[in-house]
């Protein structure tokens with residue numbers, strides 16, 4: 229019989245890669261990580277020249293859990309002879325291409341990663357009390373055994389209803405770069421959405437001097453910035469997760485909707501760069517462009533006769549409908565959690581909520597025993613905006629490792645916020661001070 233691993237990590241995005249870094253030095257924890265891609269690849273369709281990650285380098289794979297780790301971003305810079313240049317640059321925000329190169333450097337050193345391996349099904353071996361991970365690798369089928377699983381399978385592109393099953397050359401923003409040249413050759417392109425990806429694509433096409441008309445349409449009432457003020461950043465803290473997780477599901481859902489602007493907006497500097505580019509272009513070579521806010525896409529039709537989309541739009545505040553014709557269409561409409569079909573055979577071992585989502589414990593477990601199946605970045609509905617945040621990955625991994633080993637290897641900082649979330653306990657008591 230093949231050996232039983234302490235855990236199998238499914239998916240090798242930044243979050244499980246961080247877990248691989250933090251568990252590699254631990255002899256008492258034997259884990260292996262699988263990914264269906266052939267190599268580490270972080271949002272390749274949006275690796276636009278010059279864009280940075282939205283967090284300082286301290287939010288690398290390991291530093292917030294273990295600043296002495298050999299897999300830190302600073303050690304990567306040192307090992308590749310770029311630390312002095314990074315220091316002189318005096319910008320704490322790594323380029324996105326640099327973050328990808330850093331993760332690639334890490335994957336080259338770790339012994340516990342297996343790429344080109346798709347997890348097709350998970351079953352449970354009752355007598356042996358372990359999970360069987362059924363994989364496909366090339367034409368080969370293999371079964372791995374593990375006492376625990378850590379799901380890090382990320383999210384998938386989300387499309388609004390009118391844009392699903394659409395004929396023609398429409399793309400999701402995740403696939404932008406391979407289509408960039410083709411888009412630049414069209415006489416009109418429309419971008420739907422106003423998150424960071426939409427803004428980066430808009431600026432990229434604007435700066436490339438796209439010959440055609442460039443439309444940017446969002447249902448948001450304005451092109452709003454992500455919020456980075458320090459007391460708001462305290463929402464990405466263990467203290468806030470404690471508070472959020474204990475709220476009723478309806479309250480959490482409302483908060484998630486209200487908090488979108490904190491992290492689903494556009495970097496403020498990028499908004500200003502876009503404005504300044506439009507201003508400069510107006511003097512010499514005015515950019516043929518239309519920016520529309522408060523406008524929802526209600527229907528879309530591909531008309532092959534003239535190779536154009538007919539987009540039906542609705543201005544929400546004025547309650548007025550209108551149409552827009554566009555040759556190209558980019559849907560920068562975000563991502564949704566993946567539904568891992570491979571879990572179907574172990575469905576009954578998992579706790580689900582009334583909407584069919586994982587019911588995630590405070591410690592990131594989703595199985596009935598709260599000790600066997602952990603999730604990374606599938607818990608926005610229970611753990612708030614901290615779920616997709618690269619800066620919270622090391623914290624979450626410290627918690628998962630402590631649960632797997634029954635002891636804290638990487639000290640977990642539990643109370644970091646200056647502000648207090650929620651009323652004092654017990655209910656009705658007086659707040660000291």
Ligand SMILES: Cc1cc2nc3c(=O)[nH]c(=O)nc-3n(C[C@@H](O)[C@@H](O)[C@H](O)COP(=O)(O)OP(=O)(O)OC[C@H]3O[C@@H](n4cnc5c(N)ncnc54)[C@H](O)[C@@H]3O)c2cc1C
Pocket residue numbers: 238239240241242243244262263264265269270271274280281282283345346347348380381382383425570604605615616617618619
């Ligand atoms: C363009 C973009 C930029 C971003 N920038 C930032 C940023 O600057 N700061 C920030 O905080 N957040 C950022 N984010 C959000 C952040 O959450 C993601 O960037 C991050 O990639 C999430 O990592 P992950 O490990 O959850 O999943 P992913 O990176 O999506 O990786 C999941 C992996 O699982 C694999 N997989 C899926 N199913 C299977 C299967 N059945 N078998 C085997 N493998 C499987 C996939 O191949 C994939 O490699 C950004 C998101 C996007 C889209």
